[in-house]
Amino acid sequence: MSKGSTERMSPETFVEELKALISANLAGNVQLMARINELVKAATARQKEPIDASTLFARWMEFNLASYSVISTQGMALLNGIVSAAEQALGTKARPAPEPGPSAEQKVEMRLEGRQGERVTAPFLVENRYDRALDVAFQASDLVPGSGRALPASHISFEPATLMVAPKGQAVVNAAVTLTKDFVVGQTYSTTIRVLGFQAKEVALAITVRPPGKEAKPAGQTVKRAKPAKKRRAS
DSSP states (O other): OOOOTTSOOOHHHHHHHHHHHHHHHHHHHHHHHHHHHHHHHHHHHHTTSOOOHHHHHHHHHHHHHHHHHHHHHHHHHHHHHHHHHHHHHHTSSOOOOOOSOOOTTTOEEEEEEEOTTOEEEEEEEEEBOSSSOEEEEEEEOOBBOSSSOOBOGGGEEEESSEEEEOTTOEEEEEEEEEOOTTSOTTOEEEEEEEEETSSSEEEEEEEEEOOOOTTOOOTTOEEEEOOOSSOOOBO
16 A cells, blocks of 8 residues: 555554554464474484584574674664654655566466355465575455445455465465455456565456356355466565
8 A cells, every 4th residue: 555645544444454464473473483493403403413612613603693684684674664654654754656566577467257155266376486485474455346345355365374485485375255245246356465575576366246147156166266377486
């Protein structure tokens, strides 16, 4: 969401964004604890292995340099982010305009269609090109029709909701939308899915609600799986 300094955030938008942040934070903490547990186990197992003083000192120096690099980089980013948030809250600086749209390789556009009572799914690929594992979560914006009332992002779910992508690994995620009676027949609803942990990579999704037909399938049944225009690749 991008707003100018003269526009106000609605309570509903605040709650939705806060819920998404809390959800991503909780998922990240769970995965972080799992990594810490594995680290403790590995360190305990290595206590039985004799290590000479020079090797121990070299590891200590490497750890301190890596730690300082992380603290320095993340600390500056954190402080700059806080100052930017304060400037926006005080109205001295407008929210930054969105950067030029992602390239075809970075952004996937998917289209679905279905009837009220059906559940449609759209699979997309998440690829980790880094040499380290990445924790990934997902956030969707409200479903906005061509005209009329927007629907909350709570109609969208992700399977899985969070995941850890191994170094140089891939994972398939399904975005599922349940077409309740709130969806207006004939309208096409658009939403943007953000892949948290991949520097705000985005997936565009459009769902068209078709009129009832004789071949209408039972409620809750998946009627169509969208095929991404290109595989999602994060770098």
